[in-house]
Amino acid sequence: MINLDTTFPKRTAYTSPEREKTVLYQEIHYQWEWDLQSTPEDLWPLVADTNRFDRDSGTPALQILNKDSSSNANLKVRFSKYGFPFEYEQDAFEWTYPRRFGVTRKYTKGVMSALRIQADLEPRAGGGTHLTYQVWATPANILGVLGIPFQIGLIFRRTFGASFLKYDRMVNTGQTTLSTFGKPRLAPGGRARLLTYQNNLLNSGSDPALVTRLIETLEQADDLVASRLRPYELADYWQADRKAVLDLFLRATRAGLLNFRWDILCPLCRTPKSTTAELSTLKPEVHCESCHIDFTANFERSVELTFRPNEAIRVAPALEFCIGGPQNTPHVVYQKLLNAGETTTFPITLEPGRYRLRAMDLSGGQFLYVEPHGVAALDLQPGPDGWPNDEPRLALSPTLTVTNPLDHPHLYLLERMAWSDQSVLAAEVIILQQFRDLFSREALRPGEQISVGSLAVVFTDLRDSTRLYRQIGDAPAFGRVMEHFDLLKQAVAEQNGSIVKTIGDAVMAVFRTPTEAMRAMLSAQIALDNTFKGLLSLKTGIHFGPAIAVTLNERLDYFGTTVNFASRLEKFSEGKDIILSETVYNDPEIQEFLKANGDLFMSEPVTAQLKGFDEKIQLWRVRRG
Known part of the structure; x- marks a missing residue:
């Protein structure tokens, strides 16, 4: 009607x-x-x-x-x-x-x-x-x-x-x-290039079904979609494994089918405020013209990896037809300009979770927690000293009354605190072995330091490698050591980690979680045992904590107290065990993993004096049974 x-x-x-x-x-x-x-x-x-x-x-x-x-x-x-x-x-x-x-x-x-x-x-x-x-x-x-x-x-x-x-x-x-397809939108000669790159991806071992979906998207998708492709969003729509789709996008970029870019997101409105094609040109100091804030980007939350077609395949312009609409900031569920002294009352439907009411150009905000048994009505306003420090419980369909007590207008916003999990964040992608292998030259500007949040940092070394060189000779022993690197790299990649560097026989690797690091090291130790029959074993230490990304020797590297601490653990390992810091040992997922496999592992405390740390440190040794 x-x-x-x-x-x-x-x-x-x-x-x-x-x-x-x-x-x-x-x-x-x-x-x-x-x-x-x-x-x-x-x-x-x-x-x-x-x-x-x-x-x-x-x-x-x-x-x-x-x-x-x-x-x-x-x-x-x-x-x-x-x-x-x-x-x-x-x-x-x-x-x-x-x-x-x-x-x-x-x-x-x-x-x-x-x-x-x-x-x-x-x-x-x-x-x-x-x-x-x-x-x-x-x-x-x-x-x-x-x-x-x-x-x-x-x-x-x-x-x-x-x-x-x-x-x-x-x-x-x-x-x-994502399913709104139209007529083919390829550049001149784009179809021939598309077919060539498609065959290259298939020959590289990519999933044929996912390759077909990607080719359809590049050929026919809406410009608003094609100009900013997000692998996890497409993976969810395709009902495909996220890791497999991200791997495909990285391979397609290396093949020339796609280009990637690093979008720097404002921590408040969560929209891209700066874009760069290479990490080396990324400038972490950014200004958001909409929120009127300056912020420093970090890889854990602020930098998202997105993709678009190579212009030799298809031109997908990122045009804007309307600015500032509600879906531009979908985490904001309410937004209204209130004049000085104005009060507004409104009903609203909310999902369970944490929210914040804030005002543009006013620091802080009023935190709210929405749950089925919260209050049905609430009056909210900033006080003379800012917002209250409490966190009221709010019903799912409450009526809110918001007052602007200030002497000039303010834009008030009610926003969900949870971030979307469909973003491929830089902190996640740069630790993937596939990314480091395909884009080894992707690095920050010399001297630039960017937070990556918390990582599981692993250092390993071979036990008995010196004796092996004496027993079988330099060339055969060197071959065994290289084979150990291959086994270790495979185990690390299977758990979404990457090898950052090798130092002689030693390796530094990083993972997003302690459990991934633990699984990878156990897998690597078992692989070495099966391959070398006791000739070589792998000493391992794992720590978890905040780290900083830097460029060292033209490659992405990490440094900070977490890395220094982790580098001192493997020397306490005996080769058929893993040394865990107390932080890693007490991690809930690690505890759950150890309890679920209690018949396979034995844990015992180790008191150690680490170089550069004054006090003695409590560590944990996990032995395989």
């Missing part, structure tokens, strides 16, 4: 400093309504993706004029339509998930002086959504008086409706934006 209401309720106009008006024109109001089969929650990711919606509805691409925007996320934007230039200043979008969003734009060039948009998604009693979309447009001149009814009242009425109905069909048929 579609209802249409067009009214001319009052005479008004916005007068910008750059553009004086001597004639006032009537504000034109349009209201359209649709009854859709899908729920507001299911429609929201599509309807509130205003960048996609405006593109689908025929809005031209935009150019942002003020990258460093003024307070409360105002933006100045330019575009061209029918040969006419338009410029406007946009207030911050306001929204309440999954019920309402809207925005106001004040024009300084073009045939309009002001435009306001509001969408409401109300659940229907029998299921589905009653969607109301309203537009208020004020002409700036006689061209606007004539053009607004044609462009908005006629064309946009039709294209908006087509977009909403398409999104409803997509939800009902289980489609997503």
Whole structure:
């Protein structure tokens, strides 16, 4: 069902400093309504993706004029339509998930002086959504008086409706934006190159089914998808193993099918604020023009690896059609500009978990924990000394009252604290053996240091290698040592780690978790026992803690107290055991692993004096039974 209401309720106009008006024109109001089969929650990711919606509805691409925007996320934007230039200043979008969003734009060039948009998604009693979309447009001149009814009242009425109905069909048929394919979009000669690279990937051992999905995506996917491919997001949609899809993307990049880039994400709005094709050009000091903060990027949270087609295959421009819509920051479930002293009350639907209410340009925030038995109503506001330190429990569908007690307007945001797990973060990818093998020259600028969060750091050394050289000679012994490196590398790679460097017979390796490090070292020790029948054994020590990524000898390396500590552990190993720091031994997953395999391992404490550490250290020796 579609209802249409067009009214001319009052005479008004916005007068910008750059553009004086001597004639006032009537504000034109349009209201359209649709009854859709899908729920507001299911429609929201599509309807509130205003960048996609405006593109689908025929809005031209935009150019942002003020990258460093003024307070409360105002933006100045330019575009061209029918040969006419338009410029406007946009207030911050306001929204309440999954019920309402809207925005106001004040024009300084073009045939309009002001435009306001509001969408409401109300659940229907029998299921589905009653969607109301309203537009208020004020002409700036006689061209606007004539053009607004044609462009908005006629064309946009039709294209908006087509977009909403398409999104409803997509939800009902289980489609997503990742499955929105169209006509082939290849560059000249792109198909021949695509087939060549496809054969190269298949010959390298990549999964044929995944290669086919990747080729289909590169050939036919929507530009908004193809311009920023995220391996884990595609893996989840394809119902494929994430590690296998990431491995495919890395191989495809090495083959020339894809290009990767490092996106630096703002810690508040979580959107890319800087992009670089190489780690060597990454600058960790970044400014977010939307949140008005300077921040230092870290590999653990701030740097995401994304991909796009090689332009010799396909050009997928990263165009913007709408700025600052709700799905640009999907972790924000509520956003509203409150004037000085203003209070607003609203109902909202929330998922369980931790949230934070904060105000733009005001440090800190009010933390909230949402659970089924939380309170149904809550009043919130910052105090004279900032936000309260408590963390109230909130119901799943509460009514919130938010007050801005400050003497000037502030943009208030309610955001989920949990980050999406569909990002391939730099801290994860740079420790993969496949990445280090394929992109050995990917390194930071000399002297640059970037936090990677906490890593499991492993140092190993061979026991009895000197005796082996004496017994069988240099050449055969050297061959055995090289074979040991191969076995160790395979065991490390199978547990998502990587060998950072070798020092003689010794190896330094890194992993994301202590359990992965433990499994890899056990596997390596067993492989060495089976291969060398006691001629060689592997001494091993594992520690876990924060580390810093650096470039050393033109390769990615790590340093810090965690690395120094870990490097001193393997000397206490006897070759058929693993020395664990107390941090690793007490890790919950390690404890669970040891208990589950209690008949295979024996653990005993070891008190040791480590070089460079004043006090004696408690370590643990884990022996294989």
